[in-house]
Amino acid sequence: MAAVLQVTVHRGTAGARRAERFEVPSEANQTVLDVVSWIQQNADPTLSYRFACRVGMCGSCAMMVNGVPRWTCRTHVQKVVDRGRNGGRDGGRIEIGPLANLPVIKDLAVDMAPFFDKWVAAGAHHHPTATRADAPSPVRPDSAAREVANAGIECINCAVCYAACDTVAHNPDYLGPAALQRAWTLLNDDRDGGHEAILDAVSGFGGCHNCHSIGSCTLRCPNELDPMTAIAGLKRASARRVWRRG
Amino acid sequence: MLDVRLYLAQRITALLMVPFVLVHLAVIVWAVQGGLTAAEILSRTQGSPFWMLFYGGFVVAASVHGAIGLRVIAHEWLGLRGRVLGGLTLGLGLVLLGLGMRAVIAVVVA
Amino acid sequence: MKTLARSHPLWLAHVLHRLSGLALALFLPVHFWVLGLALTDPAMLDGFLAFAAHPLVKLAEFGLVFLLAVHAFGGLRLLALEFLPWRAPHKTAAALALAGSFGVAMTFLLQVI
Numbered sequence: 001m002a003a004v005l006q007v008t009v010h011r012g013t014a015g016a017r018r019a020e021r022f023e024v025p026s027e028a029n030q031t032v033l034d035v036v037s038w039i040q041q042n043a044d045p046t047l048s049y050r051f052a053c054r055v056g057m058c059g060s061c062a063m064m065v066n067g068v069p070r071w072t073c074r075t076h077v078q079k080v081v082d083r084g085r086n087g088g089r090d091g092g093r094i095e096i097g098p099l100a101n102l103p104v105i106k107d108l109a110v111d112m113a114p115f116f117d118k119w120v121a122a123g124a125h126h127h128p129t130a131t132r133a134d135a136p137s138p139v140r141p142d143s144a145a146r147e148v149a150n151a152g153i154e155c156i157n158c159a160v161c162y163a164a165c166d167t168v169a170h171n172p173d174y175l176g177p178a179a180l181q182r183a184w185t186l187l188n189d190d191r192d193g194g195h196e197a198i199l200d201a202v203s204g205f206g207g208c209h210n211c212h213s214i215g216s217c218t219l220r221c222p223n224e225l226d227p228m229t230a231i232a233g234l235k236r237a238s239a240r241r242v243w244r245r246g
Numbered sequence: 247m248l249d250v251r252l253y254l255a256q257r258i259t260a261l262l263m264v265p266f267v268l269v270h271l272a273v274i275v276w277a278v279q280g281g282l283t284a285a286e287i288l289s290r291t292q293g294s295p296f297w298m299l300f301y302g303g304f305v306v307a308a309s310v311h312g313a314i315g316l317r318v319i320a321h322e323w324l325g326l327r328g329r330v331l332g333g334l335t336l337g338l339g340l341v342l343l344g345l346g347m348r349a350v351i352a353v354v355v356a
Numbered sequence: 357m358k359t360l361a362r363s364h365p366l367w368l369a370h371v372l373h374r375l376s377g378l379a380l381a382l383f384l385p386v387h388f389w390v391l392g393l394a395l396t397d398p399a400m401l402d403g404f405l406a407f408a409a410h411p412l413v414k415l416a417e418f419g420l421v422f423l424l425a426v427h428a429f430g431g432l433r434l435l436a437l438e439f440l441p442w443r444a445p446h447k448t449a450a451a452l453a454l455a456g457s458f459g460v461a462m463t464f465l466l467q468v469i
Contacts (some may be wrong), residue, residue, distance in 0.1 A: 166362060166370075170322035171247060208370045209253035213437055215366040238258070239249045257438070260431050267428045274421060275462070281409055284394060286402045305388075312381040319378060342381075345388035352395035 061160030123201030127194025305346030313339030
């Protein structure tokens with residue numbers, strides 16, 4: 001008989017959460033998203049969850065898998081399954097829940113609005129300086145600022161870092177790693193005309209200075225970005241500005 | 247709950263305390279040899295402008311640093327915010343500063 | 357849900373820094389009050405200092421000195437991380453060099469006294 005995965009799924013709406021157990025056939029090549037899809041297609045069609053691309057480009061399928069925020073489409077069950085005491089002969093255990101630190105809509109789908117609102121609050125949107133009539137501004141790819149900006153531009157807004165962040169969990173006003181890393185890339189982008197506005201936005205009571213450099217963001221980022229170092233850059237830039245102004 | 251100014255105050259007092267703490271640790275290791283008496287402590291510190299500035303500066307830095315640190319913990323672990331949090335920060339800072347200055351006066355001036 | 361899996365080295369460093377800082381902040385008023393006794397009640401201060409010579413109290417004092425050292429060096433780590441735009445290996449090397457020199461200096465201090 002084929003091995004069976006024991007899957008716990010945290011379900012329900014914000015006010016009424018419950019854990020449900022499902023038995024899912026174990027496969028040789030199986031992602032956590034495959035497991036969630038199997039449950040929705042074969043066990044309970046009312047299970048709500050998000051996904052789109054299935055190849056780690058869109059950033060919509062992030063969930064908590066055994067307590068760790070991950071892209072479910074790029075997470076192999078065999079790499080994360082809890083084999084327990086009997087060496088996993090029964091297929092092992094896996095616990096799946098909605099992303100932490102965000103309000104739950106239903107089952108595994110969270111409301112991403114607070115996450116994106118904080119991008120705006122961090123000034124992490126482009127502040128244009130030119131019109132389409134102007135010539136494109138030259139950007140030297142090997143300039144120091146551009147290299148710093150390049151380090152953070154591969155973020156796809158999946159909110160894995162936000163769900164991993166202990167500081168967000170205890171301090172709900174904190175803007176969080178993704179928004180602050182975006183603010184840092186814009187601050188190092190010559191074409192952005194809002195550097196002062198960005199520094200104002202990240203210097204308030206919810207800003208970059210609340211970060212404790214715990215580094216869960218950098219540890220968990222599926223794109224191997226380093227928001228912790230980006231936030232340290234914002235701390236330096238904003239502190240230097242206050243120091244200069246007195 | 248920390249803006250850039252509170253953050254700077256926290257980090258500047260931290261930097262100031264680097265030499266304070268290292269000297270303090272060295273004095274502890276040195277002074278406890280053979281036991282401590284009040285007379286021994288006071289003979290080292292009384293009437294000394296150096297220890298006055300040293301411990302005075304240490305107390306000011308530690309009061310600011312401790313009050314901001316406790317503010318962060320009160321917000322993250324107890325959920326305090328707004329004016330209550332501001333009042334707590336100021337109150338803790340003043341208590342630490344008052345007790346600390348009294349201790350400095352006791353061992354240096356009196 | 358299982359608690360958030362967070363026990364990685366930097367998280368542990370953070371917890372150590374927070375708990376040592378909290379303990380030091382709670383100890384400071386006691387420390388100041390005892391020293392203030394020199395002003396009001398020198399005999400009681402000597403009583404405290406005699407009490408501090410008790411082996412169990414000595415152990416607690418070792419704990420306090422340890423907390424101070426942990427908080428100070430953990431704080432230096434944070435200051436380096438935030439204020440020095442160096443690459444990670446440079447910081448590791450600098451931290452090891454600093455800890456090593458401090459260890460040598462402290463050993464020397466313990467030898468000469």
